Amino acid sequence: MVAAAATSAFFVAASSNPDSSTKTNKVGSGSASLGGIKSKSASPGGLQVKANAQAPAKINGTTVGYTTPMESLITEDDVPSSPPPRTFINQLPDWSMLLAAITTIFLAAEKQWMMLDWKPRRSDMLIDPFGIGRIVQDGLVFRQNFSIRSYEIGADRTASIETLMNHLQETALNHVKGAGLLGDGFGSTPEMCKKNLIWVVTRMQVVVDRYPTWGDVVQVDTWVSGSGKNGMRRDWLVRDCKTGEILTRASSVWVMMNKFTRRLSKIPEEVRGEIGPYFMNSDPVVEEDSRKLPKLDDNTADYVRRGLAPRWSDLDVNQHVNNVKYIGWILESAPLPILETHELASMTLEYRRECGRDSVLQSLTAVSGAGIGNLGNSGRAECQHLLRLEDGAEIVRGRTEWRPKYANNFGTLGQIPAESA
Numbered sequence: 007m008v009a010a011a012a013t014s015a016f017f018v019a020a021s022s023n024p025d026s027s028t029k030t031n032k033v034g035s036g037s038a039s040l041g042g043i044k045s046k047s048a049s050p051g052g053l054q055v056k057a058n059a060q061a062p063a064k065i066n067g068t069t070v071g072y073t074t075p076m077e078s079l080i081t082e083d084d085v086p087s088s089p090p091p092r093t094f095i096n097q098l099p100d101w102s103m104l105l106a107a108i109t110t111i112f113l114a115a116e117k118q119w120m121m122l123d124w125k126p127r128r129s130d131m132l133i134d135p136f137g138i139g140r141i142v143q144d145g146l147v148f149r150q151n152f153s154i155r156s157y158e159i160g161a162d163r164t165a166s167i168e169t170l171m172n173h174l175q176e177t178a179l180n181h182v183k184g185a186g187l188l189g190d191g192f193g194s195t196p197e198m199c200k201k202n203l204i205w206v207v208t209r210m211q212v213v214v215d216r217y218p219t220w221g222d223v224v225q226v227d228t229w230v231s232g233s234g235k236n237g238m239r240r241d242w243l244v245r246d247c248k249t250g251e252i253l254t255r256a257s258s259v260w261v262m263m264n265k266f267t268r269r270l271s272k273i274p275e276e277v278r279g280e281i282g283p284y285f286m287n288s289d290p291v292v293e294e295d296s297r298k299l300p301k302l303d304d305n306t307a308d309y310v311r312r313g314l315a316p317r318w319s320d321l322d323v324n325q326h327v328n329n330v331k332y333i334g335w336i337l338e339s340a341p342l343p344i345l346e347t348h349e350l351a352s353m354t355l356e357y358r359r360e361c362g363r364d365s366v367l368q369s370l371t372a373v374s375g376a377g378i379g380n381l382g383n384s385g386r387a388e389c390q391h392l393l394r395l396e397d398g399a400e401i402v403r404g405r406t407e408w409r410p411k412y413a414n415n416f417g418t419l420g421q422i423p424a425e426s427a
Contacts, residue, residue, distance in 0.1 A: 139151070139181075139184060146286050147228070148177060149227050150177045152176075152226065153221070154224065162411065163220065164218065165222075167214070173226055174228070174242045175329075187281065187284075197276040201276075201277070203274075204262070204263055204265050207259070208261055209258060210259075210357070211256065211294070211352070211354050212256040213351070214254050215252060215253055215255075216253050222248075223248070224246060224253060225244070228240060237261050238259070239259050241257045241288075241292075242291070256292060257291050257294075299356055299403040299404065307339075308341070308371060308373050311370075314367040314368065315366050315367070316361065332401065333353075333355070335393055336404050344408055347410060348409060349409060349410075350407075352406070352407045353406045354405045357401075358402065359400065359401055366396050367401060368394050369391070385410055386407065386408060386410070387407070387408040389405070389408070
């Protein structure tokens with residue numbers, strides 16, 4: 007019944023008048039102003055039509071009744087002598103048009119359904135793994151997820167240390183933004199912007215228990231605490247979203263610097279009032295390495311890489327080199343046998359000064375303990391690093407520890423600290 011109604015809506019059934027077979031096209035004796043139309047043969051100039059208001063019209067010698075002006079344009083040759091027989095096929099609609107309409111409606115409905123009720127196809131796929139994150143744990147911890155992209159992995163088919171460090175930096179900035187404290191600077195609060203202050207990192211400790219690989223989704227938690235009178239400590243904890251396994255732990259110390267004089271500054275009370283409510287009273291997620299970092303020179307270094315210069319893309323919005331770039335420069339002088347057979351397990355960095363876009367740097371590395379020749383016997387390796395300007399001014403001192411690749415020595419796992427009373 008629904009199909010019949012739909013069909014009748016698109017097509018009108020043929021007339022069933024039994025008198026329709028007659029050839030005479032009389033429509034009555036209504037008061038028409040034209041008695042008929044006499045047509046002549048077509049000429050190159052077009053169809054010539056002569057109207058006669060007195061005599062009945064003749065078409066091909068046949069007298070016809072009075073017709074309306076529109077009907078008089080149709081000759082007897084254009085009208086079939088009798089309508090086609092009424093059959094079931096004649097009553098059917100144009101199925102191609104009906105099918106196209108149904109297909110269009112179905113595709114539109116399917117698109118709307120997928121947009122409104124999207125669900126992951128696999129259990130390890132998150133609905134929004136690439137959002138800017140959210141505040142958790144009583145508003146003191148910021149959490150954000152990252153998917154490891156194909157261009158973020160290295161020769162070992164795992165995420166590079168620079169990728170992990172970029173994730174840490176991104177969550178730190180988004181934490182400030184999510185708390186509503188992001189001003190016009192690189193992580194600066196509104197009060198810091200008024201006083202031309204910026205954050206700079208002075209010390210960083212990172213422990214990598216396992217590197218994620220392409221397609222993994224990692225969850226990064228970060229929080230801040232006080233560090234002395236004029237410093238701030240920021241900690242990170244990186245987990246595998248699927249298993250909950252802790253992959254990386256990091257702890258850093260930050261101080262304030264004047265944006266124009268490039269000198270360190272105390273934390274003003276106005277700034278302390280902004281950031282103080284977000285401080286947690288907790289211990290560092292990475293136990294502090296109190297060992298002194300030695301200063302290397304041309305005599306104590308085993309490997310030296312010269313001529314390192316920042317590119318424009320290495321600068322941040324504060325017009326100095328991003329601290330993640332320093333890590334890449336430090337590893338430029340790491341010996342190739344270590345890079346081929348070992349992976350970075352931990353590092354400690356001390357940032358001593360910044361460098362500008364016109365700086366030219368040198369990277370120095372010394373291998374501690376057994377040396378390169380005994381890597382196979384010692385298993386683990388330790389290196390000392392120095393990044394300096396050509397004139398000898400120190401930029402970064404560092405220490406890295408390496409473990410054989412694919413080793414299952416992941417160390418002690420950390421936890422998100424609980425705020426003490």
